[in-house]
Amino acid sequence: MARYTDAVCRLCRRDGMKLFLKGSKCFSDKCPIEKRNFAPGQHGKDRKAKIVGYGLQLREKQKAKRIYFTQEGQFRNYFEKAARAKGVTGEKLLQQLERRLDNVVYRLGLASSRRQARQLVRHGHIQVDSRKVNIPSYEVSVGEEVAIREGSRKLPILEQAKDFASHQITPNWLTVDRDNYKGRITGLPKREDIQLPVNEQLIVELYSK
8 A cells, every 4th residue: 555655744834734743843843844834845935825615625635634644545435434424424534533543542642643653553562452453544442442562561662652642631532541551442532622723524525526
């Protein structure tokens, strides 16, 4: 499967806002958007096109894809499943994305970015209800426990992640035990719990055409 491997800070500059893709760097003076708040590329400084209509809808979809590191086909599948579910389609879409295993690992403070969380999952350091799961898109269910495997708890990045997470707020739909590197899903995330710069209604409008 194709995967974006270029500098992720370029994605924030393309959208003109912080998407918080690099963990602690996003909160420091080293964040590129603080120094170069214009689109990447040779003409990024000069071209500031006004985006309306379809362009706005497309930008919102691209932002959501970039934040959660999903591919186009995978993101469309999430939308189609949300559209079939009862309730508000946009909120159902975000609920699915939030319950991805790599995102849950990040939200629990076991990683300092979603990209780092994805790597932990892919390398087999994460278990769900005592079972090793190495699929980042695994959808965690209410009541399931997510934890770092016993043999992986001495990884240096975990201490860094714990320090980073100590300054962050744990979402209401999760409970976390940072000393034992684990947490549990206690409910479905509500829209007010998902603090992201994404207008999901524009995504719904884009796919509904």
